[in-house]
Amino acid sequence: xxxxxxxxxxxxxxxxPKYKQIVDSIIxxxxxxxxxxxxxxxxxxxxxxxxxxxxxxxxxxxxxLKKQQIIISVKGKGYYIAKNDLISKVNVFFLVNKPSxxxxxxxxxxxxxxxxxxxxxxxxxxxxxxxxxKAIEKNINAFDYYVIMPHFxxxxxxxxxxxxxxxxxxxxxxxxKLILLDNGKPNIxxxxxxxxxxxxxxxxxxxxxxxxxxxxxxxxxxxYPQKSVFPYPKRIxxxxxxxxxxxxxxxxxxxxxxxxxxxxxxxxxxxxEESDLVNLVKQIREKNLKLGKDIGVISYNDTPLKELLGxxxxxxxxxxxxxxAAYMVLKNKKExxxxxxxxxxxxxx
Numbered sequence: 306x307x308x309x310x311x312x313x314x315x316x317x318x319x320x321x322p323k324y325k326q327i328v329d330s331i332i333x334x335x336x337x338x339x340x341x342x343x344x345x346x347x348x349x350x351x352x353x354x355x356x357x358x359x360x361x362x363x364x365x366x367x368x369x370l371k372k373q374q375i376i377i378s379v380k381g382k383g384y385y386i387a388k389n390d391l392i393s394k395v396n397v398f399f400l401v402n403k404p405s406x407x408x409x410x411x412x413x414x415x416x417x418x419x420x421x422x423x424x425x426x427x428x429x430x431x432x433x434x435x436x437x438x439k440a441i442e443k444n445i446n447a448f449d450y451y452v453i454m455p456h457f458x459x460x461x462x463x464x465x466x467x468x469x470x471x472x473x474x475x476x477x478x479x480x481x482k483l484i485l486l487d488n489g490k491p492n493i494x495x496x497x498x499x500x501x502x503x504x505x506x507x508x509x510x511x512x513x514x515x516x517x518x519x520x521x522x523x524x525x526x527x528x529y530p531q532k533s534v535f536p537y538p539k540r541i542x543x544x545x546x547x548x549x550x551x552x553x554x555x556x557x558x559x560x561x562x563x564x565x566x567x568x569x570x571x572x573x574x575x576x577x578e579e580s581d582l583v584n585l586v587k588q589i590r591e592k593n594l595k596l597g598k599d600i601g602v603i604s605y606n607d608t609p610l611k612e613l614l615g616x617x618x619x620x621x622x623x624x625x626x627x628x629x630a631a632y633m634v635l636k637n638k639k640e641x642x643x644x645x646x647x648x649x650x651x652x653x654x
Contacts, residue, residue, distance in 0.1 A: 414627025
């Protein structure tokens with residue numbers, strides 16, 4: 306079989322890595338029908354010479370294409386197109402409750418794991434029941450999959466997981482197309498996919514992992530925003546309270562970190578919102594207290610900045626959540642998966 310010429314266009318001034326430009330060129334050729342299944346493509350050396358690129362660059366591109374199962378290598382013969390159905394992508398309706406960095410990490414992880422196999426449309430409903438219902442009703446039967454994070458707020462800005470109207474709306478989605486993310490197991494009929502957090506047991510079990518370190522403190526303080534624009538599940542409070550009672554800790558639950566806090570040595574704070582964490586660390590420094598010795602700090606949900614600053618965290622794995630949902634889409638799985646939740650000890654306790 307003769308080798309098929311590839312129309313690789315390399316833009317020297319582009320900030321896109323050259324290996325990625327090779328990948329995109331091959332995918333575009335497949336999408337346009339210029340490359341078909343079982344067609345042989347140039348070897349690494351041939352493409353390197355014809356495009357005036359380093360062998361390492363072309364090899365990296367081919368390695369990525371093999372990982373995505375777009376090409377295959379046959380020993381002693383060369384590289385061949387493995388599939389040409391890239392234009393037949395899975396269309397996904399992705400609905401999140403708020404545009405936080407954590408939710409976007411789940412979304413980005415999902416999109417990256419789906420790769421060239423899917424097209425994802427992102428919608429945000431800001432924890433508003435009416436916006437949630439309208440978004441789904443407007444797009445019902447328009448997508449192959451519906452990936453949804455259900456978190457809502459009532460008129461008093463309390464967190465709500467589900468309402469009768471929400472259940473009815475979700476029931477209208479074909480169950481073989483539904484994947485629920487992040488929040489619990491609603492009473493919905495049928496078999497559908499779910500990657501969820503168990504907010505009560507997650508914080509309880511995570512704090513148990515840190516129990517030996519926490520025993521050196523006199524009091525545990527959870528900073529739980531009672532009236533937030535985007536409220537948090539009350540199950541976080543319930544799990545914290547259960548842990549403190551069972552382990553005989555003095556504890557307190559605050560709405561926020563106030564200015565001029567009455568900071569006392571051997572207190573440990575668990576913060577949820579970033580603004581409370583920043584305010585708390587600032588006051589600890591201003592009062593010349595030593596973080597991790599005089600005052601303990603644990604933050605809910607990990608970020609690269611918290612890792613850099615040495616802040617101990619209790620956190621779900623946002624990347625794993627997105628990847629698990631993408632796996633269900635790609636493999637047409639209908640599983641109920643509890644997402645990984647970790648206690649990551651650093652220097653702040």
